Amino acid sequence: xxxxxxxxxxxxxxxxxxxxxxxxxxxxxxxxxxxxxxxxxxxxxxxxxxxxxxxxxxxxxxxxxxxxxxxxxxxxxxxxxxxxxxxxxxxxxxxxxxxxxxxxxxxxxxxxxxxxxxxxxxxxxxxxxxxxxxxxxxxxxxxxxxxxxxxxxxxxxxxxxxxxxxxxxxxxxxxxxxxxxxxxxxxxxxxxxxxxxxxxxxxxxxxxxxxxxxxxxxxxxxxxxxxxxxxxxxxxxxxxxxxxxxxxxxxxxxxxxxxxxxxxxxxxx
Amino acid sequence: xxxxxxxxxxxxxxxxxxxxxxxxxxxxxxxxxxxxxxxxxxxxxxxxxxxxxxxxxxxxxxxxxxxxxxxxxxxxxxxxxxxxxxxxxxxxxxxxxxxxxxxxxxxxxxxxxxxxxxxxxxxxxxxxxxxxxxxxxxxxxxxxxxxxxxxxxxxxxxxxxxxxxxxxxxxxxxxxxxxxxxxxxxxxxxxxxxxxxxxxxxxxxxxxxxxxxxxxxxxxxxxxxxxxxxxxxxxxxxxxxxxxxxxxxxxxxxxxxxxxxxxxxxxxxxxxxxxxxxxxxxxxxxxxxxxxxxxxxxxxxxxxxxxxxxxxxxxxxxxxxxxxxxxxxxxxxxx
Numbered sequence: 055x056x057x058x059x060x061x062x063x064x065x066x067x068x069x070x071x072x073x074x075x076x077x078x079x080x081x082x083x084x085x086x087x088x089x090x091x092x093x094x095x096x097x098x099x100x101x102x103x104x105x106x107x108x109x110x111x112x113x114x115x116x117x118x119x120x121x122x123x124x125x126x127x128x129x130x131x132x133x134x135x136x137x138x139x140x141x142x143x144x145x146x147x148x149x150x151x152x153x154x155x156x157x158x159x160x161x162x163x164x165x166x167x168x169x170x171x172x173x174x175x176x177x178x179x180x181x182x183x184x185x186x187x188x189x190x191x192x193x194x195x196x197x198x199x200x201x202x203x204x205x206x207x208x209x210x211x212x213x214x215x216x217x218x219x220x221x222x223x224x225x226x227x228x229x230x231x232x233x234x235x236x237x238x239x240x241x242x243x244x245x246x247x248x249x250x251x252x253x254x255x256x257x258x259x260x261x262x263x264x265x266x267x268x269x270x271x272x273x274x275x276x277x278x279x280x281x282x283x284x285x286x287x288x289x290x291x292x293x294x295x296x297x298x299x300x301x302x303x304x305x306x307x308x309x310x311x312x313x314x315x316x317x318x319x320x321x322x323x
Numbered sequence: 324x325x326x327x328x329x330x331x332x333x334x335x336x337x338x339x340x341x342x343x344x345x346x347x348x349x350x351x352x353x354x355x356x357x358x359x360x361x362x363x364x365x366x367x368x369x370x371x372x373x374x375x376x377x378x379x380x381x382x383x384x385x386x387x388x389x390x391x392x393x394x395x396x397x398x399x400x401x402x403x404x405x406x407x408x409x410x411x412x413x414x415x416x417x418x419x420x421x422x423x424x425x426x427x428x429x430x431x432x433x434x435x436x437x438x439x440x441x442x443x444x445x446x447x448x449x450x451x452x453x454x455x456x457x458x459x460x461x462x463x464x465x466x467x468x469x470x471x472x473x474x475x476x477x478x479x480x481x482x483x484x485x486x487x488x489x490x491x492x493x494x495x496x497x498x499x500x501x502x503x504x505x506x507x508x509x510x511x512x513x514x515x516x517x518x519x520x521x522x523x524x525x526x527x528x529x530x531x532x533x534x535x536x537x538x539x540x541x542x543x544x545x546x547x548x549x550x551x552x553x554x555x556x557x558x559x560x561x562x563x564x565x566x567x568x569x570x571x572x573x574x575x576x577x578x579x580x581x582x583x584x585x586x587x588x589x590x591x592x593x594x595x596x597x598x599x600x601x602x603x604x605x606x607x608x609x610x611x612x613x614x615x616x617x618x619x620x621x622x623x624x625x626x627x628x629x630x631x632x633x634x635x636x637x638x639x640x641x642x643x644x645x646x647x648x649x650x651x652x653x654x655x656x657x658x
Binding site: 164177225228 | 437438439440445511513514515516517518519520521522523524527531532535536
């Protein structure tokens, strides 16, 4: 599996951050959702975004792969870089190719298991052998043995955990540089989500992963870096800011700010 | 939570509320019977109507000649051949004309214009949406005038199958646009986002995922609107459908005959082109009926009733096709 994935990685030096956010703010038709975020998200590590509801974690995540373009009235200010390139100047489809996304609820296409992965390859004009790539991606998410006899059956017949792994495989097949995940386990049972956690722990050696989660235990299990966002009130409106960013041990054991301490401990007690 | 004591006595003691349950149950039952009564009334009137038509026209319906003879001056010989063939040809033009335009317009409005980054385009979309919804309610005879002016007078297409088909086409166009938009709207946005996230372009998303997921609803809407068009009379009278017609639109590549004026013999002068049927004169089922009903001889009423039954059956067949398609596509798509 190592050799398979190593050829995927071709990007430049290890020390440049995957994402660099400088004073990034996002507003939905004038209402600020998240404000003044400055952070470097390192390569080939798993960065967990945590924080209370409404703090803008998912909003940030969706902006990192330009999915917010679909929503009219979204305004983004500040600068976002993907491997030193200005993300907002890039072609949206290029961003989608380089930055994969896994959603909160598993959303496989209503097609066969095989087609779920092959479609992504085909729409991007992949020239290699699609069969091999399908098998490889399914093996990466440890789904191959479970589905190899029914690749032609509808993906919606899989269980929730299998569907989510299929969605991860779908993203992996395109050989992205970064994979973003928006609460990938919140719709899954504990056993299925543990399998996903183990999978993420393996994948982070080869990919840059950014995972939004409400589950602090999960964050502690899988993350290398943790970004804690908190909510603020101003003139009756709620918006989020980045409160603390650092290695997982630091954020959970010796947070620099009182608000981080309160959030982390209120949940884990 | 444990520190606060809730006062539960008020809930337990309220017998009054228990009593009201039986009263509400009574009203519930009463209303369901009233609703059922009106349903039966509506259905009964409708069934009676069809039954009456069937009884009136039963002799004609039983004779094969009725379906395969042209209209004639005497009621016994008159049949509906040119009418049902005309109806099928006209509806074919309607479908071919309105589906591509209507579905494409619906896709543009729902998938492209609505998420446009330009405020002006989004405003224009809202404006167009209101207008299209209104157009769906415009009386059909107004569309007849439109067809008369555009297709017959301006484009000089004459009293042809093409004019009639396209006039009915613009009649059903707003309905097709609206149903297409509704069908596209019902596709979960998670699916669209999933597709965008794998780097698919908008068109690839529409073609590979959104259309396959919504094609059932779109087709259902199209068929239901076309089955409305098949019974339309007013706009076709306006654009000049014929009422007495003893020939069929020429099939593509069928032999073209001409009559020698001196001898009265028919001889072949080449073949019809593939599109000649579009420019042929025509009549359709409702107009044939309308003509027969208006005649003084009561014998023709029998013909009209029989033609009515055939028309109802044609509509029924189309609607059954719609239901079948809906079930067929629903089975394949599930979220």
